[in-house]
Amino acid sequence: MLDLLILLILLAVGYGFGSYAEQKHYKSIRKRERATLHVPIITFGAKQSMPDAQETELFVGSVVVASDYFKTFALALRNLIGGRVVSYESLLDRGRREALLRMKESAIAWGASELANVRIETSSLSQGRGLISIEVIAYGTGIR
Amino acid sequence: MKYTPKEITEEVNVTPTHPLVNFGYLVGTVIVSLILLYALMGLAVDLVVPRLSRETEIKIGNALLPIALAQFGDDELSDDTRVDYIESVIQPLVGDDLQDLPLTIHLMDTDIANAAIIAGGHVFVTTGLLEESESENELGFILGHELGHLASRDALRGLGRSLFILLGSLALGGASSGGQTSPLLSTTLDLQSLHYSRSQENAADRYGLTTTVQQYGHAGYALDFFQRNSEIEPDFLPEYVLTHPLSKNRIEDLETFATSQNWALVGPLKPLPENIECPNFTCPTNQ
Amino acid sequence: MLTTLEGVPGKEVVEHYGIVQGSTVRAKNVGKDLLAGLKNIVGGELKSYTELLQEARQEATERMLQQAEQIGANAVVNVRFATSSVAQGAAELYVYGTAVKVM
Numbered sequence: 001m002l003d004l005l006i007l008l009i010l011l012a013v014g015y016g017f018g019s020y021a022e023q024k025h026y027k028s029i030r031k032r033e034r035a036t037l038h039v040p041i042i043t044f045g046a047k048q049s050m051p052d053a054q055e056t057e058l059f060v061g062s063v064v065v066a067s068d069y070f071k072t073f074a075l076a077l078r079n080l081i082g083g084r085v086v087s088y089e090s091l092l093d094r095g096r097r098e099a100l101l102r103m104k105e106s107a108i109a110w111g112a113s114e115l116a117n118v119r120i121e122t123s124s125l126s127q128g129r130g131l132i133s134i135e136v137i138a139y140g141t142g143i144r
Numbered sequence: 145m146k147y148t149p150k151e152i153t154e155e156v157n158v159t160p161t162h163p164l165v166n167f168g169y170l171v172g173t174v175i176v177s178l179i180l181l182y183a184l185m186g187l188a189v190d191l192v193v194p195r196l197s198r199e200t201e202i203k204i205g206n207a208l209l210p211i212a213l214a215q216f217g218d219d220e221l222s223d224d225t226r227v228d229y230i231e232s233v234i235q236p237l238v239g240d241d242l243q244d245l246p247l248t249i250h251l252m253d254t255d256i257a258n259a260a261i262i263a264g265g266h267v268f269v270t271t272g273l274l275e276e277s278e279s280e281n282e283l284g285f286i287l288g289h290e291l292g293h294l295a296s297r298d299a300l301r302g303l304g305r306s307l308f309i310l311l312g313s314l315a316l317g318g319a320s321s322g323g324q325t326s327p328l329l330s331t332t333l334d335l336q337s338l339h340y341s342r343s344q345e346n347a348a349d350r351y352g353l354t355t356t357v358q359q360y361g362h363a364g365y366a367l368d369f370f371q372r373n374s375e376i377e378p379d380f381l382p383e384y385v386l387t388h389p390l391s392k393n394r395i396e397d398l399e400t401f402a403t404s405q406n407w408a409l410v411g412p413l414k415p416l417p418e419n420i421e422c423p424n425f426t427c428p429t430n431q
Numbered sequence: 432m433l434t435t436l437e438g439v440p441g442k443e444v445v446e447h448y449g450i451v452q453g454s455t456v457r458a459k460n461v462g463k464d465l466l467a468g469l470k471n472i473v474g475g476e477l478k479s480y481t482e483l484l485q486e487a488r489q490e491a492t493e494r495m496l497q498q499a500e501q502i503g504a505n506a507v508v509n510v511r512f513a514t515s516s517v518a519q520g521a522a523e524l525y526v527y528g529t530a531v532k533v534m
Contacts, residue, residue: 019163033151040147041450043529044437044509067518070163075458077170079520080177082460082483086159086166089456092523093157096452114147118450120527122515132518150448150502156494157454 014069021068022090029097036104041140045116053143057110061103062137064125065095072132095136096120103138112142193300198244201300205264212262216270219253225424227251229417230269233280234287237355241295261290263299275421278368280414285356285366292351298344346397353398353407362411363402370395432506433492433528439506442533448502452527453495457487458520487524488512495526504530 067075071087078085099120107115118140126132159166196204213220221227230249238247247265257272267290277283293299340348356366374391402409419425438444459467463479470477499507510528517523 015163037149037151037449040149040447042447042509043450043511043527070167072518074163074167074170075518075521077167077174078458080461081170081173082458082463084159085456085458085517085521086161087163088517088521088523089454090158092454092456092517092525093155096454096525100450119511120452120513120525122513122523122525124515124517126518134517145444146446148446148448152451152498152502154497154501156497157452 010069011073014071014073018068018070022094025094025098029094029101032101032105033097036101036108039104039108039112039114041100041104041115041118043118045141055144057107057112057142057144058139059103059107059110059112059115059142060137060139061099061101061106062135063095063098063102064133064135065091065098066131066133067091075132092122092134092136095134096122096138099136099138103140107140107142110142111144114143115140116143117141189301193297196297196300201245201297202264204300204303205262205266208262208264209266212260212266212268213250213252216250216252216258216260216268217254221251221253221271221423224251226274226420229420229425230267230283230287233284234267234291236359237284237288237291239291239295239355242291245294259286259290261294261299263294263297263303265294271421274416276369276372277416277420279365280416281356281360281365282368283416284359285352286369288352288355289348290352291355292348293340293344295351296344296347298340298348301344302340346394349394349398350401353402354405357402357405357407360411360414362408363398364409364411365413367395367398432533433496433510434506434508435510436508438508438531439533442506444506444508444531445534446532448499448504448530448532450527451495451498451502451504451507451530452525453491453493453498454523454525455487455491455494456517456521456523457483459483464520484514484522484524487522488514488526491524491526495528499530502530504532506531506533 067088071091074087075085078087100118103118104115118138120136120138122134122136124132124134126134227249230251231247234247234249242265245265247267250266250268252268252270254270255272255275256270257276258268258270259273260268262268267287269287273286274283277286353363353366357363360366370391374395399409417425419427421427432439434440459480463483467477467480495507495510507528508531510526513525515523515525
């Protein structure tokens, strides 16, 4: 009985704080995406003639996002049934956009007019069943 | 090639289901499938239990023995002459249906009055029960009742869903290798939580009374244990909250049954041997 | 139109709109896990997993195309796929590329 109560409390806390943080994060992501929209990021540029540029520089943006208890529990249930893990899609989406934004923002601060040949990698830092967190790294060449 | 900044406004990478709705669906599906699985296992138990061979039953019993002993306090009095006495009481009660199952008596040293039987013919009797019993008729009925459970394999049914784990580990030879019980078993099988349904209890009661009457010629004194119990049992509680049927109701049921069989409800009392409460029937003399 | 090249052969990229991406996270179920456990003894292709991941990758691609369509592109060039294991039993299928207009 007590175990169940603790579980419910953890779920409620996980859901409450998790979804609040997620909404706040999405709000900030959208705002910053709009603000940095004028600088193009492209995934090609390796085998083309180089655009006229004075300088180039490597830019990396990375972020580690952790799952909350609610999401982890939903995943555990989902593992029994199989199918789309809805709760984790937003986690990854957030991580990816955040990493891209960090790369872009540091490039803009440097004065880049374009980011070419951008690559994105995702890796999991999860250990067994406990802590679940994901690292997303985005990197590309800034052109000035 | 020119660049046109365009904002992506659609959130295609996140399924638009509300997380709580999705969670509700997950919990619901898992619970429903668990219930289905549980019901299926229950059906399978009823199919499998009557078909188990005696050898399998004995194997299961041997695998369970260490757990059962531990739950009775692990204090077995194996060299006590009272074990022989109990054996002499129970053997005549064994019907034809149980002739091929050797009984093993385990006398447990604990104050709690209790008797139990597990698969494979392991009978547990506590010293507390011996102290509390007032006649051999009464003790015989209690043992007969336990034999009733054994005959209808209630213990195996009670193990129910865990039975499959047990059978599986027996098949893999892991359950009793080197006398060691796998930790899996001891966590899945809790004999304390093993209780029988009302109809199983009533059937065992009738079985016990039948064998007692066959042995002693009457049903007198057999129900004394229930009689004493009914005096201390609270009668304001509805029966369905209790794990066992109320003793009062059991006495009523058995008396009706005895009357319908034309059995004598009274008869001579067969006393217990003297000093049954002491080891080897010898009490310290300074008492 | 999807290519893994820098552009679309025979056509000219006239306009580009930035990165588009699609992703999905999938979990396998207990039944498949059991079968896979057995299969791990003998080895060989895990057909059910191959199909599961193919289907998921298809979904990720469709999501990326939805994004490209929304911003008015008619091709996605330099497409890259990535699969990563997010947690035990859950895999993420991710695809990204640059949305362009070709003539």
